[in-house]
Structures are given as C-alpha cells and as structure tokens.
Amino acid sequence: MISLLSVFLVSQNNIILSVLLFVFLMFLVVDSVKRNVMCELQWQPDGDWLIRVNKEVAKAELQTGSVVTPVFSLLKFKLENNKKFIVILFKDSVDVEKFRQFRVRIKVEGLQTKKERDTLGG
Structure with missing residues (x-):
C-alpha cells in the first residue's frame, strides 16, 4: 500500500x-x-528588403536557405544589426493576388542574396 x-x-x-x-x-x-510582431515586409525594386517590426523599420538581406512553395514561404533574413530574422508566410495569411505576384517575382528573379546579384551584375 x-x-x-x-x-x-x-x-x-x-x-x-x-x-x-x-x-x-x-x-x-x-x-x-x-x-516580435511583424507588421510589414517590403521587397524593394532594387532587390533590398524592408521589414517593419514593432513600429521600427530595418533594412534586411535575404539569406540562402529561404524556401518558397505554393502553400507557404519561409524567408531567412539578416538585419542591418546582423541579427537573423525568419518570416513564415502562409498562402491564406496574405492577399491571394499579392502572394501570387510574390511567387512570380521569386521565379523570375530567384532567391538571390544581394552579394549574388552584385556578382551576376543584377
């Protein structure tokens, strides 16, 4: 017992x-x-990224290892202060047309980092 x-x-x-x-x-x-509430993610025409987090805007560089699929995108960034930041976008969490445009632009321009674009003369 x-x-x-x-x-x-x-x-x-x-x-x-x-x-x-x-x-x-x-x-x-x-x-x-x-x-770490992300409010906005902007892909600039020159290939740079702006991320607005908690009312602060930071310039970011897309890193290798990012993944884009028809259902979701996992984007790895390095911020100006060398901190790493990961964004996961699900298809149903953003406007359908914006997500489609994003995927088309990724297909056209690729997931190149700034260094890779500069090397290729982009």
Whole structure:
C-alpha cells in the first residue's frame, strides 16, 4: 500500500512539474511573439528588403536557405544589426493576388542574396 502511494505521489509530482514547465514555456513563447510582431515586409525594386517590426523599420538581406512553395514561404533574413530574422508566410495569411505576384517575382528573379546579384551584375 505504501509503495503504491509513493508511486502515485511521484507520478503526481511529475505531472505537476510537467504542467509548470509547459506554462513557463508558453509564457516564453507568448512573450517572444509579443515582442516580435511583424507588421510589414517590403521587397524593394532594387532587390533590398524592408521589414517593419514593432513600429521600427530595418533594412534586411535575404539569406540562402529561404524556401518558397505554393502553400507557404519561409524567408531567412539578416538585419542591418546582423541579427537573423525568419518570416513564415502562409498562402491564406496574405492577399491571394499579392502572394501570387510574390511567387512570380521569386521565379523570375530567384532567391538571390544581394552579394549574388552584385556578382551576376543584377
């Protein structure tokens, strides 16, 4: 009976610890999301990018490893201050026509970094 009770208490402690850990992790995620709300992403005609985050505008450079599909796009950027920033765009989170235009421009110009464009004379 005592061993059964001790197993029960240990499992209850594990559940409590798991719940506390989950709550703490959710707090960190929500806090991070609150601090990094992206409001606008602009691809300039010269190939540069502007990202407006929390009312601040930063110039950004598209990095290799970005992915564009018909359903979503994962774009990796390096900001002016050398911080990395990842944007995930889902097809249904933006205007359908804008997403189509974006994909067409990516197909035409490619996912080239500024250095690659300069090397190719773009």
